[in-house]
Amino acid sequence: MNKKIIVTGGCGFIGSHTAVELQNKGYDVVLIDDLSNAYENTINRVFMITGIRPIFEKIDLKDEKETQHCFHKHRDAIGVIHFAAYKAVGESKTDPIKYYENNFKGLIHVLKAMQSNSISNIIFSSSATVYGLPEKLPIQEDLPTQRPFSPYGNTKKVGEEILEDVVKCGWLKAISLRYFNPIGAHESGNIGELPQGTPNNLMPYITQTAVGKLDQLQVFGDDYETKDGTAVRDYIHVVDLALAHVKALDYLLNNEDQTNLEIFNLGTGKGYTVMEVIKTFERVSGQELNYEIVERRDGDVPSLFANGDKASKILGWEVKRNLDDMIQDSWKWEQNNRNNN
Template sequence: MGKNKIIVSGGLGFIGSHTVVELIQSGFDPIIIDDLSNSELFILDRIKEITGIKPKFYPYDLCDYKKLESVFSENKNVSACIHFAAKKAVGESMEIPLTYYRTNLVSLMNILEIMKNFKVGKFVFSSSATVYGQPIELPVTEESPTQKALSSYGSTKQMAEDILEKVSATKWLQVLSLRYFNPVGAHPSSLIGELPRGIPSNLMPFVTQTAIGIRKELTVYGNNYNTADGTCIRDYIHVVDLAKAHVNACEYLLAGKNISSFETFNIGTGVGNSVLEIIQTFEKVNEIKVPYTIGERRKGDVESIYANCDKANRILRWKAQYTVEEMVKDAWNWEKTYRK
């Protein structure tokens, strides 16, 4: 019996590359599709350095139907797909919303249509806590109502989940939608990590780039929120923990354990940390100062959100293991190693 083939779209990106590593180490055969618009080709060699295996790779844009179709034609008996490929910056999504809707939704519809044609019926979707909008109650559970998305990015994730739920109701598709919170950190080997193009839109790479001197200072977007220190609260999760959740999701689907054709799972730690807490923890653990200034609130930002992950703990038999201290340590080690 051969290894289960898993097509991983966006498999050289931050979360995708870590998931590919965990898939290989768990006995799967990942096949990567990535257009390199927000990732680097050298990550493929780093994956081999960590695992001893260089996965098959296609440098294709998922919006190119013919090229995407050729991947399925060349790789028979694919067991499942994990779909990461999407544009993902909240701030940018407010400036170029049409690009976000086109890229994130056309790519999804293309892969689903081709999966149906090739009789591939298992799908793990990279969703986001942004589907909850500004929650009424904390922590959020999978049953929490989804509020109107505050960003175009969040809106594409809500629409994608709606598409997946409707398509899965036609019975040929089984979907696990993993709603994850704020991925940070890097592989403990420091061989792969977060590599944003241009000015980072996420907190952690901005912190590490400021600490190493690439950025003059970090801007904290608003300190007048209704939180203990006035800054936004998020549920930060180590990227390796998040990657392992995708492996558990694949195993769950392939074992036929899903109770319905569309299921959602929160993937986080269940703990909220403010922006200032993250900066202060980073400074303390890594013994380095991070210059920052307080700026205006950023359009599209939610005040406070963190997860209830009981469902993933119970059903997927997955639980976050890494601490915030380990997250900031691994992120800093990756930044230093990469800049060398």
């Protein structure tokens, strides 16, 4: 049986970890990436872990002709996992056109290429930002979505709405996975989060400060209505997240009756404040962090954490790694691979 899967944004943080778990499960993986926020050497790192070198296509999904050509070349694929998107909340607010152009064109060109080549299964990388300021916690999938606080978040919300409309045409089956806050790295230390430029996410910001690449960690706000005033997030290990994609793909491919878009939250169900993460890092790593409290960051909400019961019940997915594991693996990756891209 053919088991080829196209993974867009496959050299990125979540995409590369998902490629590893797909290969471990026996899938053949095609990675598509324009390398705008990733490194080509990630392919070698995936090979180091699995012993299998994924196919790599350097494609800018904003180019419809290139996208069509690539999908035609791999028209025997049985599904797509669509990670490729710009994802920095702050940048999306200062340059919204860049985000709307890239994230919408990428999704639309992928869907058109899938339709042209009779590829009918897609998993969409979404975000908890689609809930806006949630009415209640923990967040369940049936909670209404709201206008997100950033253009980035809005590309995820509208992306889901695009899929909702397309599946009604009958040729597409889709699952949208709403992530909370992925951190961590592969336990081998061979792949992890390595953003180009200044990190937008907390954990690489912490680890780069700890190794001295950045002078100081900024904590955005300490006046939220939380236990210590800093924002609460649901941090999830990237390997647990990657395994959820494999579970979702198996479900999508085996559930012949599914004709609609299905939504799943991916989180641990437990919220940690930014200060709790900092203090846990200092304990686990033995490194004292230089940090300062600054004003709140525009677009942030006070608390977000998930109810993950649906993914557990329907997909058979479970979270196995705790905050100490996430931080230990992130720190190992930072120490071992900071200069080896």
